[in-house]
Amino acid sequence: MTKIIPLGKRVLVTLILQKESVVKGIIIPGKNESYHEMAKIAAIGDGIEDLNVGDMILLNKFKGQMFKVDEIEYIMINLEDVMALIEVEDQNGISSCTAVEA
Numbered sequence: 712m713t714k715i716i717p718l719g720k721r722v723l724v725t726l727i728l729q730k731e732s733v734v735k736g737i738i739i740p741g742k743n744e745s746y747h748e749m750a751k752i753a754a755i756g757d758g759i760e761d762l763n764v765g766d767m768i769l770l771n772k773f774k775g776q777m778f779k780v781d782e783i784e785y786i787m788i789n790l791e792d793v794m795a796l797i798e799v800e801d802q803n804g805i806s807s808c809t810a811v812e813a
Contacts, residue, residue, distance in 0.1 A: 713780050717756035720790040724750035724775075725783065727767065748772040749797060750786065759790055767797040 717723050727749040752766045762768070775788035 715754055717754055719756050721756045722788050723754040724786050725753050726750050768793050769795040
């Protein structure tokens with residue numbers, strides 16, 4: 712597997728797939744289609760203290776550079792393009808920022 716190390720204040724993410732439906736071969740996105748995407752952090756550059764690998768974040772879907780390595784699609788974004796950290800509570804009320812694999 713190839714290791715990708717972001718330089719500077721950049722964050723490497725993979726998108727978290729959202730539910731879609733297919734009608735007669737046409738992909739219909741979920742009803743909550745927006746200009747934002749949820750992503751899981753795969754790697755972070757030097758000097759980034761607020762984020763960790765595995766965190767879920769919200770980002771503008773029109774930001775970053777998409778590319779594919781070892782059949783995995785990634786997006787490299789600037790730290791300033793991270794809009795929010797997403798915390799998920801489990802049934803016990805424990806908060807976590809770790810994404811579940813899509």
